[in-house]
Each structure stands twice: as structure tokens, then as C-alpha cells.
Amino acid sequence: MTQQSLTIMIGADTYPPDVNGAAQFGYRLATAMHHRGHQVHVLAANPNERKNYTRTVNGVVEHRLISHKALTHPTIRICTPWGIWKRVGEILDDVKPDVVHVQCHYIVGRVLLLQARKRGIRVIATNHFMPENLDPFLPFPRWFNDAFAKLSWKDMRFVLERAQVVTTPTPIAARAMKEAGNFKKPVIPISNGINSDDYQLREGEHFDPHPQELRIFFAGRLAVEKNIDVLIEALSLLPQELNHTVLELAGEGEKHAELQEKAQECGVADRVRFLGYVSDEQLREGYLRADVFCQPGTAELQSLVTLEAMSASRPVVLANALALPHLVQEGENGYLFEPNNAADLAQKLAQVLLAPEEERRRMGQCSRQMVETHSAQKTWETFESLYLSNQIYYDFVVSQKK
Incomplete structure (x- = not known):
């Protein structure tokens, strides 16, 4: 565990009770950092209604944001940028985190990243999605979905490259972000980790x-x-x-x-x-x-x-x-x-x-x-180091040039 106790804010477009890998990782990351002695806050959609609220769950402070039903899915709820922009800024001003860690570039991650950058807060971004993952939820012709995927890649790069460090769970995902997404900033593969x-x-x-x-x-x-x-x-x-x-x-x-x-x-x-x-x-x-x-x-x-x-x-x-x-x-x-x-x-x-x-x-x-x-232990230690400095990022860039 790092000697320095940090205030960490995690932004997740999907988080429990959602059931998927990205939601599970966000929860495991938050609880692991809490157990390692850090103050942890999570920004995520309200899973039930159009209402903001804050509660503490197992030591992690959850800031749930006003959300709406997705038209193309029976259970998913989404936030709108204009609906959460002011609230996210208020939460940042109140919590004053040392570092922000966003898990996606779509809505919650986008707004949190942009609001954090305005305040000079260090941002780490982890990408758990490929644009093609949205195909099942887009009831449109193939040509439209292909065009949307290209636009999504461009949008992902526009948002995530504003972070100090960008990560993704596997080398193949990092390669896809470089080749299909045309990322200029190196993307570090860091496993989601497992106990x-x-x-x-x-x-x-x-x-x-x-x-x-x-x-x-x-x-x-x-x-x-x-x-x-x-x-x-x-x-x-x-x-x-x-x-x-x-x-x-x-x-x-x-x-x-x-x-x-x-x-x-x-x-x-x-x-x-x-x-x-x-x-x-x-x-x-x-x-x-x-x-x-x-x-x-x-x-x-x-x-x-x-x-x-x-x-x-x-x-x-x-x-x-x-x-x-x-x-x-x-x-x-x-x-x-x-x-x-x-x-x-x-x-x-x-x-x-x-x-x-x-x-x-x-x-x-x-x-x-x-x-x-x-190893989850290695994953948590790596992210802790990234929260504090760019040293791992610099080491990764050097290793890629050899």
C-alpha cells in the first residue's frame, strides 16, 4: 500500500447493480482502493430514477446521478451531459479529489474528465469498450452502425487523450485503440486483475x-x-x-x-x-x-x-x-x-x-x-502508482521504443 492516502474519484458509465465486466471492475477498483486506505468516491448513474443522491456503501461514497431509460435496451439507464454537467462540477468542488479515474468516454466519464481538467485535477482514463460493442443496442442498418463505429473511435480519442494516462485491460485492446482508433498517446495495457x-x-x-x-x-x-x-x-x-x-x-x-x-x-x-x-x-x-x-x-x-x-x-x-x-x-x-x-x-x-x-x-x-x-494485487499497485505520478507511463513509452 502506498504511504500516501489519496482522495480518489472514479467515474463509471456502468456500475452495480449493472451486471457486466466493466461495472464489476469499477466496483472492485473502488473497494480495493478503500481497503488500501484511500478515500474513494464513485460517480455513476442512478439505477432507478431521475434523481441525484449520495450514499456510502461499504466505505465507498456513491454519488448517483439523474438518469433516463435507454430507448434501445430494457434495463440500461443513461445520463445526459447537460443533465449532469453542473452536478458533477459541484461534487468535484466539494470533494476536491487528488485524482480522477474515468472508466469510459461516453457520458459520465466524459463530463467528469472535462470538469476535472478545468480544475487542474490529475486524470487517469481506462477504456473497457470497443465501439462495436454497441451494435446490439443500435437497431439500424449495417452501414449506419459502421459509420457510427468510426465516429465513436474519433470521439473516444478526442476525450480520452485529454487524460494524463490512458489504459485498457489487454495488449490487443491497446493495439486496437492505436490502429483502429488512431490514438497518438500510448495506451498502457493493465489487467483488470483477479484474486x-x-x-x-x-x-x-x-x-x-x-x-x-x-x-x-x-x-x-x-x-x-x-x-x-x-x-x-x-x-x-x-x-x-x-x-x-x-x-x-x-x-x-x-x-x-x-x-x-x-x-x-x-x-x-x-x-x-x-x-x-x-x-x-x-x-x-x-x-x-x-x-x-x-x-x-x-x-x-x-x-x-x-x-x-x-x-x-x-x-x-x-x-x-x-x-x-x-x-x-x-x-x-x-x-x-x-x-x-x-x-x-x-x-x-x-x-x-x-x-x-x-x-x-x-x-x-x-x-x-x-x-x-x-494478480489483482499487482493491478491495484500499478494504478496507485499512476495516481501519484507518470513514472510507469514514461517507463512504458521507453520500453515501446526499444
Whole structure:
């Protein structure tokens, strides 16, 4: 822990009770910094109504901002720049943070960054999004979405490059921001981090073997970009000797009803278990009882749930898209499959599930070893250093020139 206690303000366009990787990271960052002795404030949308309020949750001060329902999504709420501009300025003047850490360039992050810069406050910016992530929420023709993505890249660069330091969770995301986003300022890849010990069996803990079935586990929003329909179809394509395999889906989302229909159409409704929203402990248990974890999503900048499954020593089968290939050593801890190809996914799942139990255990141990490089402790220490100075940034720039 740093010797200096800081007042940190985190700006998040998505934050719990939202359920997604960026929201979870914002919460983990805030609570970790609080536990490390800092005063932490969070700016985020009011999840329920058009009203500003402030409350303290587990030592973190939450400033919830007036928000509105998104027209293209049943649960997401958004703020407007004109609706929160004055309030964000008032909060900054009252709190007087040493550093601001924004998690996005869209609304809350944009307004907080610009207001902080006006006051000469140090700003760190972390990008968790690719413009293409918005496609499922833009009910427009392909040409419009492509044009919007280009505009979003330009807008992201305009906003985030005003920060002293820009980070993103993975090297592949940093490369995309440089190549597709035309970022001039170096973008530092810093893992979202994971407390891997949280997902291991505790002393005296065990899970009863389940010889009558094998289990595939997925955790995340039941959303279009997760491609869970492909996973359900793949389940139906597994060879006959794996017809005792079940698929557990932990999470809720707008595609729930459609996915239930998909399971019926594929003839596997009796083998697909919709667990709904699960607690952190239930999620941990889901990883530990699984024989393989699958992430078929194609919009993952890191995939925290995959890191959690790997921490639980599970083999993984992941889509060969964005950051997911960095989490697979082919044949060692799992396999990659061609995105949206149910037949290829079924083949890769079968390779894991038909392997002897000892082989799956070995693959899981490899996952566990790989995830050690994503230590949360290292992540929090890195951000603490960035809050205080640009030294890590300068070191990174020098390393890129070698």
C-alpha cells in the first residue's frame, strides 16, 4: 500500500447493480482502493430514477446521478451531459479529489474528465469498450452502425487523450485503440486483475463427483453479443457418448426467452439449466463444479469470468476473438473455436469432455498457472502508482521504443 492516502474519484458509465465486466471492475477498483486506505468516491448513474443522491456503501461514497431509460435496451439507464454537467462540477468542488479515474468516454466519464481538467485535477482514463460493442443496442442498418463505429473511435480519442494516462485491460485492446482508433498517446495495457485464491477449494471443502453428468458452465449477461445460442446449438451437436452433458447458464438478460426457445428447438431443453442471477458464492460454486468453462462471446476485452474460471482450475473453450486468444494455450489449458461456428465449438468441447478426468485436471492446473500473471494485487499497485505520478507511463513509452 502506498504511504500516501489519496482522495480518489472514479467515474463509471456502468456500475452495480449493472451486471457486466466493466461495472464489476469499477466496483472492485473502488473497494480495493478503500481497503488500501484511500478515500474513494464513485460517480455513476442512478439505477432507478431521475434523481441525484449520495450514499456510502461499504466505505465507498456513491454519488448517483439523474438518469433516463435507454430507448434501445430494457434495463440500461443513461445520463445526459447537460443533465449532469453542473452536478458533477459541484461534487468535484466539494470533494476536491487528488485524482480522477474515468472508466469510459461516453457520458459520465466524459463530463467528469472535462470538469476535472478545468480544475487542474490529475486524470487517469481506462477504456473497457470497443465501439462495436454497441451494435446490439443500435437497431439500424449495417452501414449506419459502421459509420457510427468510426465516429465513436474519433470521439473516444478526442476525450480520452485529454487524460494524463490512458489504459485498457489487454495488449490487443491497446493495439486496437492505436490502429483502429488512431490514438497518438500510448495506451498502457493493465489487467483488470483477479484474486485467484478466492476461486480455489477451501480447506476441508469438496464437491461431490457427478458421474451421471458432465457440466459446461457459462457466466455472463444473456445478451446477443455473448452468442449463447451458438453454445446451446453446440450442446445439441455433441457426440452420442456425451448426451449426459448439461449446460449451466449463470446470468440474466434480454435474450433469456429466445434462448429457452433455442434450447427447445435444438432438443436439449432438459439439459440447459438457466440459473438466473447468482450471488458471488454461487458463481464460485458454479466454476468449481464445472468440467469445462465456455465463453462464446466475440466482444470481450478481457473476460473477467474467464479469468475466474481459470482461477478455479477449469479447462476453457473460448471464441477466437478479441482478447480471448490470450487466455488459451491450445491443447494445454483448453481450445479456441471459430466464432459463431457451433460445429467447431462442439468439436472443441468434446475434446475436453471426452478426455480422461486426470487430463482435464491437468488442463485446469495449466489455467491456474496462466492466471497468476493477472494478480489483482499487482493491478491495484500499478494504478496507485499512476495516481501519484507518470513514472510507469514514461517507463512504458521507453520500453515501446526499444
